[in-house]
Amino acid sequence: MKKAKARRGITVVEAAFISSVTVILGFVLVFLASGWAQVFMHDLGQKTDEHVQSFRSLLVAEAIKYAESGVEIRLRNVSKWNISLTIMEMEVLKDNKLIGRFPEDIVMWKDEAASLPVPVDCERGRNMTARIKYAPTALSGKGLQPLVIEVNFTCPISNVPPTCDLPEEWALIDVVDLITTPSGEISQRYPFIWIRAPLSSTAGDESISVRIHGQEGGFSGSFPMRLPSADQIPLKISGEGIKPPYSIVLDGPSYTPIPRNFVFGAFIEKDEIEAHVSGMILLWRPEDKIAEGLIIELGTLAPGKYTLRVSVEDCNGGDLFITPEDEEPSYSYTGDGKVWTLIYIRFPKEFKVTDIYAIKTSITREGS
Numbered sequence: 001m002k003k004a005k006a007r008r009g010i011t012v013v014e015a016a017f018i019s020s021v022t023v024i025l026g027f028v029l030v031f032l033a034s035g036w037a038q039v040f041m042h043d044l045g046q047k048t049d050e051h052v053q054s055f056r057s058l059l060v061a062e063a064i065k066y067a068e069s070g071v072e073i074r075l076r077n078v079s080k081w082n083i084s085l086t087i088m089e090m091e092v093l094k095d096n097k098l099i100g101r102f103p104e105d106i107v108m109w110k111d112e113a114a115s116l117p118v119p120v121d122c123e124r125g126r127n128m129t130a131r132i133k134y135a136p137t138a139l140s141g142k143g144l145q146p147l148v149i150e151v152n153f154t155c156p157i158s159n160v161p162p163t164c165d166l167p168e169e170w171a172l173i174d175v176v177d178l179i180t181t182p183s184g185e186i187s188q189r190y191p192f193i194w195i196r197a198p199l200s201s202t203a204g205d206e207s208i209s210v211r212i213h214g215q216e217g218g219f220s221g222s223f224p225m226r227l228p229s230a231d232q233i234p235l236k237i238s239g240e241g242i243k244p245p246y247s248i249v250l251d252g253p254s255y256t257p258i259p260r261n262f263v264f265g266a267f268i269e270k271d272e273i274e275a276h277v278s279g280m281i282l283l284w285r286p287e288d289k290i291a292e293g294l295i296i297e298l299g300t301l302a303p304g305k306y307t308l309r310v311s312v313e314d315c316n317g318g319d320l321f322i323t324p325e326d327e328e329p330s331y332s333y334t335g336d337g338k339v340w341t342l343i344y345i346r347f348p349k350e351f352k353v354t355d356i357y358a359i360k361t362s363i364t365r366e367g368s
Helices: 012-056
Strands: 059-067 070-077 085-094 097-108 113-117 127-136 147-154 170-172 175-178 192-196 204-213 218-227 233-236 246-251 256-258 261-264 266-269 272-285 290-300 304-313 319-322 330-333 339-346 358-365
Touching: 059 147, 070 097, 070 127, 070 147, 085 113, 097 113, 175 246, 192 204, 218 233, 261 272, 266 358, 272 304, 272 358, 290 304, 290 358, 304 339
Parallel strands: 170 256, 261 358
Antiparallel strands: 059 070, 070 113, 085 097, 085 127, 127 147, 175 192, 175 272, 192 233, 204 218, 204 246, 246 261, 266 272, 272 290, 290 339, 304 319, 304 330, 304 358
16 A cells, blocks of 8 residues: 655745745736826827817808809807817718818818808809818827818809998898887887897807987997897887987997998978888898898878888998889878888899998878
């Protein structure tokens, strides 16, 4: 019968050797893990910074300019941080079909604006899309997914050139509505003038100043206003003691309202208001900014046949439109109450709505 061999224990030297090897391996692993973690955190931090820059980047289209030479899109860098943007490419689509890709290399700093021409012929009445690709300048060329802004527009139906050069900053005013009483005076219960600015070269919180001059009295004030706005904005005024006819002048601190001068005519006999204009709506085509006509709100207080005369002036004081004497709209009122009516004035000749700087009205009555 075989005897079992006696087991030999680990000596002190062997234990020390094993321990030292374990410690060395531990340090090596810790060193490797630390290096990997630093690389990982660096990459993660870099990715996070790239994502934050992309998230904070914002390019907007402020306006579309239709010129004889073609279409230009006015862009502005409105990024939340001090980030410069690089426009890398423009794709152009016609009726939702891609017709061309055009490389770009335009750098825009924060709050900077630039005009970007659309490098294709614009066929009248066609729906077009400019797909503009951009990225933070620090990240462009790194193979990242670019940011995209799409600008949709319809090629102008009319090729009428503008009479006036647009100011650098401007806002189109197409509604001016003064709340008046049946007697033709500015309402004291609802002392408001309503204004609409649906199109502008700038976007954001602005202000507008309003000056009203009447046959007697006047008013002047400034109000906050967001541009552009599809809604009519009520501006509270003080109309006490102001008598028609009214002259209204609009101004902006850093932009030009177009139009900016309005004359609300009135017919007055023996110090009594018989008829008056209390509102104007300017009608225009959005696709090519052609002015089509006016809607005038006319209030009448006494029987009679009233004739409304309208003149539209450009930036130089020239006449864009005057109602011909044989075509002046008239309104006959034979009742005893006080009523309002809307009169449509059509512009027979085409001109740009942005050429209008003044709209003036006057009222006469047959037999007076």
